[in-house]
Amino acid sequence: MAGEFQPGQPMRLEELATAFGTSHMPIREALNRLVVAGALEQAPRRSVRIPKLTEKQIRDLLAVRLVNEGQAVEWAAKSCTSADIAKLATLNSKLDDLENAEEFDVRQYLKFNQSFHFTLYALSQNEILLKTIEILWLQSGPLLHLLAAGMALQHGHKRHSEVVACLAAGDGVGASEALKNDIREAYATMFATIKKGWPDRT
Incomplete structure (x- = not known):
């Protein structure tokens, strides 16, 4: 992941x-x-x-992620508390700190990014949906390696603050759309990286 x-x-x-x-x-x-x-x-x-997915498989994976993760955020908005929102804001601030550090720690960045997303999705209170999202992340996680290798992860969480702000305002649809934009932008960078050629690993 x-x-x-x-x-x-x-x-x-x-x-x-x-x-x-x-x-x-x-x-x-x-x-x-x-x-x-x-x-x-x-x-x-x-x-x-690790599978080397085709462009169509990646686009299919993106489409399914948008549906499931977007839905999780809408449901999360109905049950999240001020404490939940504060926790998400804290996780996002850790990403800000890592981004602004003198040396960018890719592993820590990915760790806190994953924590932000799954803390958010868990608020949907739907275990079946959460397990589905975990499988989607297992399938798409290796694509993050391409972003990490190209240092394209920095600025990759800029939509998180929009998600938090929308949740605080009780706007589940807005939070969902901000989250989906976060995913879309990451995949756009992945596609641009893949077009340059898959890295070799034997």
Whole structure:
């Protein structure tokens, strides 16, 4: 979800087991579950890798994200409290701090961006919708690697303050539209990056 892996990258069992300090069995089970979720795909010689999505697949993923995440925000607006809005504002301020830091910490930025989104979506109080969004993020997360590699993530959260302001005003439709614009702008940058060519990873 956080863009640690890039499209086309192979998932090597030995490397993952070492990185997570565990045996092959739980890693293999996790990889199989991610294949079922569409976050990974089978590759030759019984290996798995991050899918390298086609432009149509990415556009389809974008369309489904807009529907589901936009709906989550509309429902969130009906139940969020002033404390919830304050929490979102705090998470967004952390993104501001990272953006203005002397050295841009990509990993921390992605971490707080994900926290902002899922804190927001959880306010919809719909577990089925939240699980659906998690799967969509699993599928689209590696595309963030392209933005991170090109340092195109900075200024990527500028719509968050609009989301928070609309929630504070009780404007669920406005909050939803601001969130969808946030997603659209990220994907526009992704498409521009992809047109320059996929990065190689063997």
